[in-house]
């Protein structure tokens with residue numbers, strides 16, 4: 001009475017970051033990979049017989065294992081490699097659709113990267129007929145360090161499972177706002193200086209926690225922008241987890257990461273000059 005129409009199945013949005021550590025100048029490839037397969041899938045839909053199905057979990061694992069084994073050059077090449085592997089390797093799979101998005105990064109230092117694509121610049125002004133307060137800022141400035149980040153020595157209780165680490169990827173999407181005590185004269189130059197201060201502090205701070213990096217970033221803005229009296233930062237900890245490639249007989253010496261999008265740590269804080277004037281309604 002009914003017939004099965006077009007169908008496909010796969011793993012959507014496998015977020016893989018491949019780090020290549022040739023000496024001090026690291027390279028990263030940051031991909032969002034979606035695979036979708038189709039073929040002899042009548043039985044699985046009509047009777048629940050899974051014999052023709054290559055699990056979506058396997059498709060995800062293949063993405064990670066191939067990132068390690070073959071590296072990632074052009075995304076077209078990587079997509080072709082995956083598509084051919086699925087179709088040529090499994091007689092029940094006749095068609096593979098592999099879609100890849102690549103997020104572009106520019107290197108700021110050997111191990112420090114800022115994601116290409118402009119952040120959003122923000123400002124908030126209050127004026128009550130007498131006094132004007134100006135808060136400048138930016139949001140979604142995405143940065144990543146492939147090394148020089150540790151996290152250990154923290155509190156542990158019966159629910160703590162996080163392993164201590166002496167070397168991890170540290171990544172965040174910076175939201176920063178800075179309050180001016182006066183007017184800098186050139187707002188454009190002031191913004192460029194603050195932005196550069198944030199990026200440079202992120203790149204050059206050897207981090208024992210994102211909290212420490214936050215303070216360094218705020219302090220650098222205060223150092224470089226004399227008219228700024230307070231900096232508020234929101235730093236989501238964009239966790240990058242090393243993928244366990246052991247089951248595939250592959251080691252993973254800081255090369256292939258799963259870029260998780262949630263949940264994420266959220267580190268927030270303000271850095272002020274000791275003599276900062278009251279904020280009034282500046283942040284309201």
Ligand SMILES: O=c1[nH]c(=O)c2[nH]c(=O)[nH]c2[nH]1
Nearest residue numbers: 151162208209210211237265
């Ligand atoms: O830099 C960090 N700060 C934390 O407070 C924290 N908590 C956590 O689980 N990982 C991290 N990383």
